[in-house]
Amino acid sequence: MEKADFIWMNGEFVAWDDAKVHVLSHGLHYGTGVFEGIRCYETTQGPAVFRHREHLDRLQRSAGLYYLEIPFSTEELAAATRELISRNDFRSCYIRPLAYRGYGEMGLYADSAPIDVMIAVWPWGAYLGEAGKAHGIRAKVSSWRRISPAGLIPHAKASGQYLNSILAKTESAKSGYDEAILLDERGFVCEGSGENIFIVRDGQVVTPPHTASILDGISRRSIIQIARDLGYSVVERDVARSELYLAEEVFLCGTAAELVPVREVDDHPLGEPGEITRHISEKFEDALYGRAPEYAEWLDPVEVDDAEPQIEQVERITEAPGR
Numbered sequence: 001m002e003k004a005d006f007i008w009m010n011g012e013f014v015a016w017d018d019a020k021v022h023v024l025s026h027g028l029h030y031g032t033g034v035f036e037g038i039r040c041y042e043t044t045q046g047p048a049v050f051r052h053r054e055h056l057d058r059l060q061r062s063a064g065l066y067y068l069e070i071p072f073s074t075e076e077l078a079a080a081t082r083e084l085i086s087r088n089d090f091r092s093c094y095i096r097p098l099a100y101r102g103y104g105e106m107g108l109y110a111d112s113a114p115i116d117v118m119i120a121v122w123p124w125g126a127y128l129g130e131a132g133k134a135h136g137i138r139a140k141v142s143s144w145r146r147i148s149p150a151g152l153i154p155h156a157k158a159s160g161q162y163l164n165s166i167l168a169k170t171e172s173a174k175s176g177y178d179e180a181i182l183l184d185e186r187g188f189v190c191e192g193s194g195e196n197i198f199i200v201r202d203g204q205v206v207t208p209p210h211t212a213s214i215l216d217g218i219s220r221r222s223i224i225q226i227a228r229d230l231g232y233s234v235v236e237r238d239v240a241r242s243e244l245y246l247a248e249e250v251f252l253c254g255t256a257a258e259l260v261p262v263r264e265v266d267d268h269p270l271g272e273p274g275e276i277t278r279h280i281s282e283k284f285e286d287a288l289y290g291r292a293p294e295y296a297e298w299l300d301p302v303e304v305d306d307a308e309p310q311i312e313q314v315e316r317i318t319e320a321p322g323r
């Protein structure tokens with residue numbers, strides 16, 4: 001991964017290489033952490049964080065579901081993130097806040113171990129690749145079922161829960177596919193290993209409901225609104241596995257991956273991205289990059305120094321002829 005200059009840890013800006021934790025941190029052993037994946041885009045009005053408050057609200061809710069009290073308010077975390085982006089001189093980046101039980105007590109009920117909080121930002125391109133975004137990816141239904149609400153909390157974005165996603169992703173990668181699609185415990189379609197899923201059937205846009213063990217994705221919510229605003233009928237209902245093969249179009253969406261068409265599921269071809277996927281995708285990109293005034297409130301502007309980043313200036317001087 002590409003390094004940045006600073007990481008924010010418990011209220012301090014720390015040099016990237018000094019952002020360390022104790023090996024007996026509770027979260028390292030038991031997965032007791034909650035996190036977010038957020039993106040900052042270089043929009044037409046300058047850098048801006050997409051749906052910043054919604055992501056931080058979800059972080060606070062995920063923490064609450066695991067009885068973790070984050071010792072910073074949403075506003076404090078938002079301000080820290082904006083300053084971190086600015087101090088690192090980024091115009092666009094991926095943002096990873098994490099709140100976890102730190103060092104101090106072991107055992108499963110470690111109420112006295114502190115809740116540590118960090119935020120990191122770094123440059124991260126399209127998670128499933130630019131070619132995947134343009135032409136679609138190959139997906140495989142995983143043999144692993146998505147975590148059940150009977151044993152864990154699908155609505156929480158919690159560190160330990162991601163072992164389930166990692167098993168599914170690893171299986172699909174080792175079998176030569178770009179992404180895994182998980183079914184829920186009942187056998188209905190749930191989501192990708194790190195993305196929500198949509199299908200188009202008979203011109204209608206369909207996505208699995210909250211009762212299908214999904215993460216309540218912020219891209220999913222945005223896309224539901226955009227699709228409805230564009231005049232499409234959107235329904236949240238259970239999706240049978242075979243509907244993935246029968247669908248006119250299938251796409252995934254998430255902060256890291258953004259909107260990614262699916263061109264093949266379980267070796268059933270769906271073809272190049274369809275018309276409805278492309279239509280929604282274009283509007284979604286407009287929203288991300290500040291080109292859609294109707295969604296301007298989704299963007300949280302970041303103040304940055306307009307001077308060129310120092311590093312680029314140094315490189316240019318070094319490369320100048322005669323030096």
Ligand SMILES: Cc1ncc(COP(=O)(O)O)c(C=O)c1O
Nearest residue numbers: 194195196215217218219254255
């Ligand atoms: C399991 C899972 N589902 C769905 C999503 C998509 O959520 P969002 O659009 O909020 O990034 C993510 C990514 O955070 C995820 O990890």
